[in-house]
Structures are given as structure tokens and as C-alpha cells.
Amino acid sequence: MSIKLSASVLSADLANLATQCRTVLDAGADMLHIDVMDGHFVPNISYGVPVLQCLHRALPDAYYDVHLMIDDPAAFAAAFAKAGADLLTVHLEAPGVRDDVRAVVRAIRAQGCRAGLSIRPATPVEELLPYLEDIDLALIMSVEPGFGGQAFLPESVRRLAAVRAELDRRGLDRVALEVDGGVNRTTAPLCAQAGATWLVAGSSLFNAPDMPAVIADIHAL
Numbered sequence: 001m002s003i004k005l006s007a008s009v010l011s012a013d014l015a016n017l018a019t020q021c022r023t024v025l026d027a028g029a030d031m032l033h034i035d036v037m038d039g040h041f042v043p044n045i046s047y048g049v050p051v052l053q054c055l056h057r058a059l060p061d062a063y064y065d066v067h068l069m070i071d072d073p074a075a076f077a078a079a080f081a082k083a084g085a086d087l088l089t090v091h092l093e094a095p096g097v098r099d100d101v102r103a104v105v106r107a108i109r110a111q112g113c114r115a116g117l118s119i120r121p122a123t124p125v126e127e128l129l130p131y132l133e134d135i136d137l138a139l140i141m142s143v144e145p146g147f148g149g150q151a152f153l154p155e156s157v158r159r160l161a162a163v164r165a166e167l168d169r170r171g172l173d174r175v176a177l178e179v180d181g182g183v184n185r186t187t188a189p190l191c192a193q194a195g196a197t198w199l200v201a202g203s204s205l206f207n208a209p210d211m212p213a214v215i216a217d218i219h220a221l
């Protein structure tokens with residue numbers, strides 16, 4: 001299965017965001033991963049709708065993989081869709097999601113976006129499995145969400161493999177399996193072997209002396 005590389009711009013030089021995004025796409029990244037943080041669901045604040053809107057105007061052809069680490073993503077689905085999001089991923093643990101996950105997925109799709117569902121490292125994989133038929137992407141966090149540049153949690157490999165086994169068993173090959181956090185040249189092969197199809201990478205790309213070489217290595221997996 002071919003691997004897609006989603007570049008997390010959290011580690012980019014945000015004063016030059018459009019240029020940095022152009023660079024990473026030219027270097028071979030398949031899409032842009034936009035980490036939205038509200039200071040509630042995670043202990044950090046990043047950027048939101050206005051930044052996506054400007055970026056989308058500057059780079060209208062890029063695919064925007066938007067990771068919503070916020071308490072109430074359904075309330076913002078329309079605004080992110082209008083700003084240019086292609087895929088909106090929400091967290092199963094978020095207060096505005098956990099009580100009616102399918103309603104949030106429907107709200108995202110009603111805006112014309114694809115819908116992803118993510119779990120934090122401490123959430124058992126079994127909690128995600130009932131929703132696999134309902135979503136376009138399952139995201140396994142391989143670090144505690146909130147910050148770029150953290151070390152990959154090794155247990156994530158087993159978690160990815162468990163979701164992959166279930167997707168295969170149910171014939172859900174249209175559902176992407178994404179991993180996010182600490183993905184680099186060393187950990188990417190482990191994720192690919194475990195069945196991940198979309199790899200998010202931030203610091204390992206933007207801090208690399210040779211970004212195209214890192215991306216080529218990941219695509220070769």
C-alpha cells in the first residue's frame with residue numbers, strides 16, 4: 001500500500017508559512033497537516049480558521065488535512081470547510097464528540113469534508129473500532145497531542161497494527177490509517193509495517209537538512 005506523507009506545519013517557520021508550505025510540497029509532501037489547538041482539549045494554542053483561509057488562498061491546490069484538537073469541533077466544521085479544509089479529524093475524547101460521535105461525523109460530511117477520528121495514546125483502541133465504518137480516516141496519536149517535536153511512543157506500533165487488522169477484517173480499504181507524532185526516518189518504517197497509510201511528520205521534515213531526501217525515504221517504504 002502506498003504511503004502518503006502529510007506535513008505538519010506546526011514545526012514550520014510560521015512567519016513565512018506559505019513559503020514553507022510551498023517548500024515542503026515541492027520537496028514531495030502529499031498534503032499539509034494543520035494542527036488546530038484551543039488551549040482546552042490540549043494545553044497549547046496554535047492557529048485556526050483565518051490562518052487556514054489565508055493559506056488556502058495562497059496555495060489553493062494543496063490538500064488540507066486538518067487535525068482539530070479542540071473541545072467542540074462540530075461548532076467549527078462549517079468555518080473550517082469554508083476556509084478550505086478537505087479533511088477534518090476530531091478526537092473521540094473531546095467533550096463535543098464523545099457523546100455522539102456519529103452526529104459529529106455527519107456534521108463534517110454535511111459541509112463537504114471527509115471525516116477523521118483520532119484517539120490519544122491513553123485511549124484504548126477498542127473505543128475507536130465501533131466507528132470504522134462511519135469514517136474516512138482513523139488517526140492514532142503516537143505522542144500526547146499538543147506539541148511538535150516529541151518522541152514517538154513505541155506502543156503506537158501495536159495500536160496501529162490492531163486497527164489495521166480490524167480494517168482488513170472488515171474490508172475497509174477505503175479508510176486511511178494515519179499516525180501522528182514523532183514520525184521520522186527511524187519510526188516511519190515501523191508505522192508502515194504496522195499498516196499505517198498516512199504518516200504525519202513535522203519536526204523531522206522542517207528541521208531536516210535535506211527535506212526531499214527524508215520524504216523520498218518515507219515514500220519508498
Ligand code: DX5
Pocket residue numbers: 008010011033035067143144145146147148149150180181182183200201202203204
Ligand atoms: C501534535 C500534533 C502533531 C505534531 C507532529 O499535537 O498533532 O501533528 O505537530 O509533530 P512532530 O512530527 O514533530 O512530532
Ligand code: ZN
Pocket residue numbers: 008033034035067180200
Ligand atoms: Zn496533528
